[in-house]
Each structure stands twice: as C-alpha cells, then as structure tokens.
Amino acid sequence: xxxxVEDYQRLQEAAEQADAAAxxxxxxxxxxxxxxxxxxxxxxxxxxxxTTPFAIIFLPTEGLYAEVARAPGLIETLQRDHRITITGPSxxxxxxxxxQMGFRTMAxxxxxxxxxxxxxxxxxxxxxxxxxxxxxxxxxxxxxxxxEQTETRHRVMDRKLRNVEGLPEAEAAKLAxxxxxxxx
Numbered sequence: 796x797x798x799x800v801e802d803y804q805r806l807q808e809a810a811e812q813a814d815a816a817a818x819x820x821x822x823x824x825x826x827x828x829x830x831x832x833x834x835x836x837x838x839x840x841x842x843x844x845x846t847t848p849f850a851i852i853f854l855p856t857e858g859l860y861a862e863v864a865r866a867p868g869l870i871e872t873l874q875r876d877h878r879i880t881i882t883g884p885s886x887x888x889x890x891x892x893x894x895q896m897g898f899r900t901m902a903x904x905x906x907x908x909x910x911x912x913x914x915x916x917x918x919x920x921x922x923x924x925x926x927x928x929x930x931x932x933x934x935x936x937x938x939x940x941x942x943e944q945t946e947t948r949h950r951v952m953d954r955k956l957r958n959v960e961g962l963p964e965a966e967a968a969k970l971a972x973x974x975x976x977x978x979x
Contacts, residue, residue, distance in 0.1 A: 802828045803859040826866050829881075830873070837877040849878040851890060857883055 802825040809817035832852060840850045852873075854860040860883025863869060873879040882890045962970070 800855060800859060803856070803862060806862065807858070822862070822866075825862065826869060829863055829866075829869065833873045833877040833879040837879055841878055849874075849880060851880045851882055853887060854881060854883045857885060859883070860886070 802821065806818065806821035806825055809821045829852075836850045836852055840846060841848065854863060860881070863881055870881055873881060880890065961967075
C-alpha cells in the first residue's frame with residue numbers, strides 16, 4: 796500500500812514557518828494518519844491463509860520515512876498491532892529481498908518435508924520388499940531341497956539299473972509308444 800503524503804507536506808510547511816505548535820500538531824496528525832492507514836491496510840489486505848500474514852506500507856520519500864521512523868515505538872506498534880511493515884525508497888529493496896529469501900527458505904522446507912515423507916514411504920515399501928525377498932528365498936531353498944531329493948532318487952534308481960542291459964533305441968521307442976497314457 797502506498798501512503799498519501801499530504802500530512803507530511805503540512806508538517807514540512809509548519810517546520811519552514813518555524814511554528815513549533817503547528818509542527819507538533821502536524822506530527823501528531825501524521826502519526827494518527829499512519830496508524831489509521833495501517834489499520835485500514837491490515838483490514839483490507841491481511842487475511843491469512845489467503846494472503847501473507849503481514850502487509851507493507853510504502854512511504855514514497857525518505858523524509859516521510861525518516862519522520863515515521865523517528866516517532867518513538869511507532870514502527871514496532873504497527874508491526875505488533877496490525878502486522879504492518881513500514882518501508883521507504885531506500886529500504887524497499889532490502890525488505891523485498893528479505894521476503895524473497897524467506898519464501899525460498901519456506902519452499903525448501905516444504906520440499907524437505909515432502910522428501911522426508913517420500914523416504915518414509917520408501918522405507919515402508921523396502922520393509923515389504925525384504926519380507927517378499929525372504930519368501931522367495933524360502934521357496935528357492937525348498938525347490939533346491941526337492942531337486943536334491945530327486946537327484947538322490949535318481950542315483951538310487953541308476954545304481955539298481957546298472958546291471959540291467961539297455962534296449963536298442965528303436966525297441967525302446969516302440970515300447971514308449973505303448974506305455975503312453977490313455978487319454979480320457
């Protein structure tokens with residue numbers, strides 16, 4: 796929000812005329828105008844979570860900014876009561892850079908939370924993968940055991956059949972056709 800400068804111009808005119816009473820009255824009017832403007836800006840523009848939880852009032856001249864900064868406790872009161880930050884031409888860039896860094900930091904923090912959740916999900920899935928891998932290992936060990944048992948049976952049958960004379964291949968093929976299972 797931009798602050799109108801009419802009250803500051805009245806303060807300058809009173810100072811140029813060396814009227815101490817008018818200077819003090821204009822200064823109080825300027826402070827009250829700043830407070831009213833801060834209240835209005837906060838009501839119109841500060842609406843978290845739809846907006847940032849603060850607003851900035853830009854004072855367009857360094858003299859106006861210096862006058863507001865000189866008022867004891869005014870800047871702190873505006874920040875505390877209305878969540879309003881006052882800035883001038885020389886401090887605007889610093890404020891914007893600080894906000895940009897804050898938003899970047901916040902984005903990095905949000906991404907790190909997402910990464911952390913992803914890692915948690917991967918850890919859970921990795922545990923499930925370990926259980927599945929153990930089940931596969933068990934099945935492979937069972938299959939290996941069965942193969943060893945079959946090899947043992949093969950060796951036993953082979954020992955018993957060593958003394959039996961084998962048939963020529965042609966006769967063995969004829970017998971194999973006779974032994975084929977009957978189809979239902």
